[in-house]
Amino acid sequence: MKRDVAVFAATLTLGVAASAFVSTAHADDAPRGRMVANANACMGCHAVDRKLVGPSFQQIAAKYKGDVQAPAKLSRKVKEGGSGVWGMIPMPAHQSMSDADIRTVVDWVLAGAPSK
Structure with a gap:
């Protein structure tokens, strides 16, 4: 169970970081x-x-x-x-x-x- 929570937290962190990068990339295009x-x-x-x-x-x-x-x-x-x-x-x-x-x-x- 602890391992599943750790994997979920890591996945969530990567997802948030990736979405921040994507929105910054769009802003840089303008x-x-x-x-x-x-x-x-x-x-x-x-x-x-x-x-x-x-x-x-x-x-x-x-x-x-x-x-x-x-x-x-x-x-x-x-x-x-x-x-x-x-x-x-x-x-x-x-x-x-x-x-x-x-x-x-x-x-x-x-x-x-x-x-x-």
Whole structure:
């Protein structure tokens, strides 16, 4: 009986360790820009491929394609908020986001919000 309990405990421990590895592997597959966007409520108003409250990330990428000033413009827009470019609904300021996190999201968006 003790041996059965020990084998069960070892099997359970390996199973938990394996599932933790699998969920970490999936998290590592997601682009850092998407993870930062999720963590900062960006996905509440934006989706990758369809308009929600604001434009999709793919629409933003298309609009700013080839604009060398786009990273700076969009970083400032995320930090300060604003309205008028995509309609009258304002985007709130995200002043608590670090400049590095903003740039990570902006770079991901300008790359077309790829899934990998």
